[in-house]
Amino acid sequence: xxxxxxxxxxxxxxxxxxxxxxxxxxxxxxxxxxxxxxxxxxxxxxxxxxxxxxxxxxxxxxxxxxxxxxxxxxxxxxxxxxxxxxxxxxxxxxxxxxxxxxxxxxxxxxxxx
Numbered sequence: 783x784x785x786x787x788x789x790x791x792x793x794x795x796x797x798x799x800x801x802x803x804x805x806x807x808x809x810x811x812x813x814x815x816x817x818x819x820x821x822x823x824x825x826x827x828x829x830x831x832x833x834x835x836x837x838x839x840x841x842x843x844x845x846x847x848x849x850x851x852x853x854x855x856x857x858x859x860x861x862x863x864x865x866x867x868x869x870x871x872x873x874x875x876x877x878x879x880x881x882x883x884x885x886x887x888x889x890x891x892x893x894x895x
Contacts, residue, residue: 792859813853
């Protein structure tokens, strides 16, 4: 079973389009907070707060090199969310298929002898 507070942090972090955009940017490789903030209409401080949320959710990690803080995606941070979704799909998919089959049988015209 997946820890709910971890899922809450993960999905909370992913709920914001700015943070999702930062994760997409980090797919290209490590970047500094300054690099993430530059194309966005937000201040450096606001970008740093978004980064803090992503870090708390375990979605990124920070490496300090001198004065620069380099950020990278932590792909393992997405695993609990993936597992939760997979659990839901495996539970609901057969039920949805069974419901669809039942509705199809119900709506099918009765056969004439």
